Amino acid sequence: MDNSRRRMSVLVAGHAVDDLYQGAVPAVVPFLVLERGYGYVAAAGITVAATLLSSVVQPLFGVLTDRRPMPWLVPVGMTVAGVGVGLSGLSDSYVLTWLAIALSGLGVAAYHPEAARLVRRVARDSHVGMSWFSVGGNVGFALGPVLVTPVLAFGGLAWSPLLTVPALVGGVCTAVALRGVHGASSSVAVAAGRDDWGQFGRLTVVIVARSMVTFGLGTFLALWVTGRVGGGPAAGAAALVVLFGVGAASTLLGGVLAGRYGRVRVLQVSYAVAVPAVAGVALVPGPAMYVMVALTAVSLYVPFSLHVTLGQDYLPNRLGTASGVTLGLAVSIGGLGSPVVGAVAGATSLQWGLLSLVVLPIVA
Numbered sequence: 001m002d003n004s005r006r007r008m009s010v011l012v013a014g015h016a017v018d019d020l021y022q023g024a025v026p027a028v029v030p031f032l033v034l035e036r037g038y039g040y041v042a043a044a045g046i047t048v049a050a051t052l053l054s055s056v057v058q059p060l061f062g063v064l065t066d067r068r069p070m071p072w073l074v075p076v077g078m079t080v081a082g083v084g085v086g087l088s089g090l091s092d093s094y095v096l097t098w099l100a101i102a103l104s105g106l107g108v109a110a111y112h113p114e115a116a117r118l119v120r121r122v123a124r125d126s127h128v129g130m131s132w133f134s135v136g137g138n139v140g141f142a143l144g145p146v147l148v149t150p151v152l153a154f155g156g157l158a159w160s161p162l163l164t165v166p167a168l169v170g171g172v173c174t175a176v177a178l179r180g181v182h183g184a185s186s187s188v189a190v191a192a193g194r195d196d197w198g199q200f201g202r203l204t205v206v207i208v209a210r211s212m213v214t215f216g217l218g219t220f221l222a223l224w225v226t227g228r229v230g231g232g233p234a235a236g237a238a239a240l241v242v243l244f245g246v247g248a249a250s251t252l253l254g255g256v257l258a259g260r261y262g263r264v265r266v267l268q269v270s271y272a273v274a275v276p277a278v279a280g281v282a283l284v285p286g287p288a289m290y291v292m293v294a295l296t297a298v299s300l301y302v303p304f305s306l307h308v309t310l311g312q313d314y315l316p317n318r319l320g321t322a323s324g325v326t327l328g329l330a331v332s333i334g335g336l337g338s339p340v341v342g343a344v345a346g347a348t349s350l351q352w353g354l355l356s357l358v359v360l361p362i363v364a
Contacts (some may be wrong), residue, residue: 018081023145050105
């Protein structure tokens, strides 16, 4: 295996390890509630420490790496993300627990902009390469609860330091694989020409709209399917597995399609398909709803990695900033759409709440 393929494999695996700690935080929260008696507000505060703070800080790391590329942030950010989660169970103090989770979010934020820059260079501008990188993150997020739940269920919060192990191993492997990748060479070949802030702004609107749909479905899909199809919580969980499982596979498909038809056309077709797909989730009765969930997953996740490479091309002189916004801030802002869906559902019905999401792919 040549150096480029080896580095690409390590970056994909490293993204899985890094984003594992984003998925780990929601799995840690129930144990904090159980052992320490946290209320809903306190539990929500822990989640905010990990997600919102990380996403807001991410573009700042992008700005810093645009001024001076810092490949060392990739293994260091991953390690810090794991250490923060590992420390979260060691103190009874809510403030110290919050700071530990915030530290983890800071590590996640430090990792992404520079990692996305390196992937673009190592993959030689291949859309498929960025798709693999995105798949790694999606898989890692899904594996977070798989790591956390058995460890803390067996040993309680006192065993939280064991959760640091993947980050320590991943950090060392990444640092070794990236030896020889220095500041000047970590810039990507596309770094030429003028930055097109207008196009980047429109792309950001697209990402926010897509993120609002994804967060809205992630929040309410299981509840809707359980009531619509029956079958109890298992039916709702199955719908989420379809949404995120098919979505992860579709992320890779996006790179393949973009190489053949072009990124903008793939985005246009994907969001056009999302309009009837999202409506179908709300309207189609019975088990056929799962087909609509799968179609929705394809239409929402095919564009995922293409947003990153398009953003980098629109801001060729600010690749870190572009990556920080497309991978962090814009996605996080999309999470603010869930309360709106909840408000619509509360005023009317959950079906109308889900139908309100159809407006967003039309905007995209």
